[in-house]
Amino acid sequence: MLDIKQIRDNLEPIIKQLNLRNESFDYLRDIVKIDEERRLAIKEVEDLKAKRNETSKKIGEFKRAGNDVSEILQSIEADKASIQELEQTIRDSDKKIETALLNTPNIPHKDIPIGKDENDNKVLRHFGEVPTFDFDPKAHWDLAQELDILDFDRAAKIASSRFVVYKGLGARLERALINFMMNMHVEKHGYTETLLPFIVNKESMIASGQFPKFEDDAFKLVDERNLYLNPTAEVPAINLHRNEILKGEDLPIKYAAFTTAFRQEAGSAGRDTRGIIRLHQFNKVELIKFSKPEDSYPELDKMIEHSENVLKALKLPYRVIELCSGDLGFGMAKTYDIEVYLPAYETYREIGSISNAEDYQARRGNIKFKRDAKSKPEFVHTLNGSGLAVGRTVVAILENYQQKDGTINIPEVLQPYMKTDTIK
RNA sequence: GGAGUAGUACUCAAGAGGCUGAAGAGGUGCCCCUGCUAAGGGCAUAGGUCGGGGAACCGGCGCGAGGGUUCAAAUCCCUCCUACUCCGCCA
Structure with a gap:
């Protein structure tokens, strides 16, 4: 606000x-x-x-x-x-x-690119080599079907379209990635591990900026209590400190949170209907920080580095993009997207988003801090970033690590988690 | 799901509509007292937010939250939330 x-x-x-x-x-x-x-x-x-x-x-x-x-x-x-x-x-x-x-969004940061839509976003840097294949690379849904690791038909039977069943090494890959990412952020990057409620109330949705504007995107529970399925870990995590006055000396507070995210994808009917790029339910590891105002941009830079480190460790080619004013999310002042290269799409697709909301969410959620015992409370700045979207990371691994015979090599850092070096 | 109890400041706690923005205790801070320590004594300790003002300051709100009754509410009424206890169900 x-x-x-x-x-x-x-x-x-x-x-x-x-x-x-x-x-x-x-x-x-x-x-x-x-x-x-x-x-x-x-x-x-x-x-x-x-x-x-x-x-x-x-x-x-x-x-x-x-x-x-x-x-x-x-x-x-x-x-x-x-x-x-x-x-x-x-x-x-x-x-x-x-x-x-x-209903008024955050003020775009004065230094971000001015533009109309995603076409005006600014590519900041690339990492890794786009892979070359001496065969026609397949899309992840074809690979997955042959390997029998993803099952869309049965997921539709159980729930509806835009759900998936992971099976065998597919399921294990998802779980391996969650563990790998969480370990990295907790052990190497110093975030505090959290495991949060996957259901949130209306106040939480308002504080983090989802509501009232984007109610259609949320799954609402049929229940008088105004409860919703978590659309991103950002919501429960930001609300950890709603209506609190934090101690200045404790800042920045850094949380890593694995959650399952649920989204209606109301405005995206017909988009990305194949595969697991866009589902009603997906897993995500999220990074959240509460910082002093003057530290939030340096903290944002560190956070994007933490996100990039996941892709670097997995040796996946990606690029970093700075969103222009027209493409900026509702509650954010500045956002970087990380896009991973997907051979089947022959392009980069979003796999993570790292943003500074400045005091926008803090004001909605009344999250303050005191520099010391005597000073007046001030609003904190809040930051959130993907670390990363797990399902899309699975896509990236399947497509980038595919072999001519349709098997998938496992990135080295995941092999201890997978207990194998190939999906075949 | 049923039945009950409770929510007052950092903590515990008093509180039967006006004299209570809140007794008392603990804690914390400063000071005194002792050679040091312990013990003891004195003083201080409601935050937060909104409005007015250049500021000092003044005023509104505030006793879980929101409504209501009244000239006046921590105190009476209604709704909700949370915690705890017992019973039932359950991973």
């Missing part, structure tokens, strides 16, 4: 910067007007309340002394209605401002 005070003081620059997202945020001008009226009403009602408090005190004193209070009572009778009326006005304004702000 953006700060209404900041908007108040920098209205035009903020609108200008937000408009780089290729939407119009001119409505913020009206919001600022409502905010002005609201503050006038607050001043008025608080003065009335101060008067009422004083009068009430006096009534107490009079009664104890046994004096008549009817005259005093009469003197504030009219105020009661005014207070109620003003409070209603304030409530209405609050609601309008809150709704607008909850």
